[in-house]
Amino acid sequence: MTDHAAVSDFVVVSNRLPVDRTDDPEEPWRRSPGGLVTALAPFMRRTDGAWVGWPGQAGVELDPFETDGMQLVPVTLSAEDVELYYEGFSNDTIWPLYHDVISPPRYRREWWQAYVRVNRRFAEAAAAAAADGATVWVHDYQLQLVPKLLRELRPDLVIGYFHHIPFPAYGLYSQLPWRRQVLEGLLGADVIGFQRVADASNFARSVRRQLRYDTKATGITVPQPGGGERLALAKAFPISIDVDDYVQLAHSPAVRARAAEIRESLGNPKKVLLGVDRLDYTKGIGHRLKAFGELLDDGRLDVEDVTLIQVASPSRERVDAYMQLRDEVELAVGRINGSVDTVGHTAIRYLHQSFPREEMVALYLVADVMLVTALRDGMNLVAKEYVASRIDNRGVLVLSEFAGAADELGSAIRINPHDIDALKDEIVRAIEMTPAEQGRRMRALRRRVSDHTVDDWSRDFLAALDAARQARS
Structure with missing residues (x-):
């Protein structure tokens, strides 16, 4: 049936491979920094697992190869595939629809046809990489049709699917012209995982x-x-x-020295606020800037005392809605800074770039207040990263109730980012919070994050897949 010399007992399928291409001939591939890779890489090395995904460049055809103890199976996407399947259906139809139509989704039949075509290509690659009776774990909204397609090709497989973004309420989901096909695609899996109980309920x-x-x-x-x-x-x-990993970095002398250097470069303000997001309309960056700007205009905050660092890493820069968002955010930052900055102090330090994890932990150590104002978010791991990094049990997390992390991080200050007046009040409350209350809240948050790590997540999901296998026999 299958050539066991070329197949694996455990196969992961995701839109991207877990490596990024480099210009270094000695190390042409470097492991991606994402949490999914961190969670699954040790298990894949133990099982000689295979990872099926796109290498990240259009038109590149590569044979399967091994790196970092993992078998990698590249799936080729043409420039047209990237435009229609990825930028089109995945990110201009599914992404806005599943995030409560914050931006209007567009429904184009040629995008859907490309999505079906590419999902079939991923399913065929996974089927070819899987040993008899293997376990296959499919990830995220770009590949919602793969479970059913894979089951049709290989009914012997145990199939899991994890949905990393929200799943919308039925009133929104029902707008999708291909709603039945997507549901049937997902139900090809034995186990379908979601970030929140509400998402699983919406799906059901x-x-x-x-x-x-x-x-x-x-x-x-x-x-x-x-x-x-x-x-x-x-x-x-x-x-x-x-x-x-975050605790170790927070203890690092080099990272702590960098944190002190960052604070010094800001003019040593009394309080530093921090936002860390992909530049995406779901993250509520505009709401955050509006609240902060009004606090400065109202005189409730002083630019000499408080600085906001806003990291907005580039995202989907060829999609119209994202180009428009970047213009809006940069105009807002310029307006606020232009009206309140002094020679020695800047209200908002805006950074439209990505940073390595060491720099991010240094920023977390600098931040007296972490602002997570997402309008809709599957989880928001930045909130958990901030908490894990605060080994001093200080700092305040202001967290949107519309982020999945709000279900777990009950000791954060919860906010509705649409209520600008309440958001302003809670930002001031966070800034003025006593060290004793900061310590009480942060210790509770750190206990919760420490008790449920990414290893626990992958272990729980794989245990559910194993139970599905047992139920078959």
């Missing part, structure tokens, strides 16, 4: 309304093509971070 309701399948607790009864039925598990598996 859409299945009931569209497909009329029976749903009970976390189980969904899925009819089989040849008769009979099977049970798919759909439930929340909230993702987390590699806590130890």
Whole structure:
């Protein structure tokens, strides 16, 4: 059936491979810094696992290769594939629809056709890489059709799918012209994981309304093509971070020295506020800037005392909505700084770039207040990274109730980012919070993050897949 010399018992499928190409001939590939790679790399090395994904450059055709103890199976995407499947359907249809239509989604049939075509290509690559009875774990919204396509190709496989972004309420989801096909695609998996209980509930309701399948607790009864039925598990598996990595960096003398240097470069303000986001309309950056600007205009904050650092890493720069957002954010920053800056102090230090993890931890150590004002977010790992880095049990996390992390981080100051007046009040409250209350809240937050790491997340999901395998036998 399959050539066992070229196949693996554990296969991960994601839009991108877990490596980035470099210009160094000695090290042409470097492991990506993402949490998913961190969580799964040790397990894949133990199982001689394979990772199926796009290498990140259009038109590049590569044979499977090995790096960092993992078998990597590249999937080729043409420039047209990237435009239609990735920038089009994934990021201009699914992304805005699943994030509560903060930006209007566009429904184009040629995008959908490309999405089907590319999902089939990923499924075929995974089927070829998987040994008899292997476990395959598919990741995220770009590949929602892969579970069903893969099951049709390889019914012997145990298939998991994890959805890293929100799943919308039925009233929004029902707008999707291809709503049934996507649900059927996801239900090809034995286990379908979501960030929040609400997301799993939204998915189950859409299945009931569209497909009329029976749903009970976390189980969904899925009819089989040849008769009979099977049970798919759909439930929340909230993702987390590699806590130890952030703790070690926070203890590093070099990182701590860098934090002191950053604060000095800002003019040693009394309080430093920090926002760290991809430049995305879901992150509420404009709401944050509006609240901060009004606090300065109202005289409740003084530019001599308080500075906001806003890191906005580049994102989807060829998509119109993102180009417009960048213009809006940079205009807002310029207006605020132009009206309140002094020669020695800048209100907002805006950084439209990405930074290595060491620099991010230094920024977390500098920040007296962390602002997470997402309008809709699957999880928001930045909130957890900040908490893990605060080994001094100081600092205040201001956290949107619309981020998945709010379900777990109950000791943060929770805010509705749409309520600008309340957001302003909570920012002032965070700035003025006593060290004793900071310590009480941060210790509780750190306990929660330490008790549920990215290793726990992957272990829980793989245990559910193993249970699905046992149920078959």
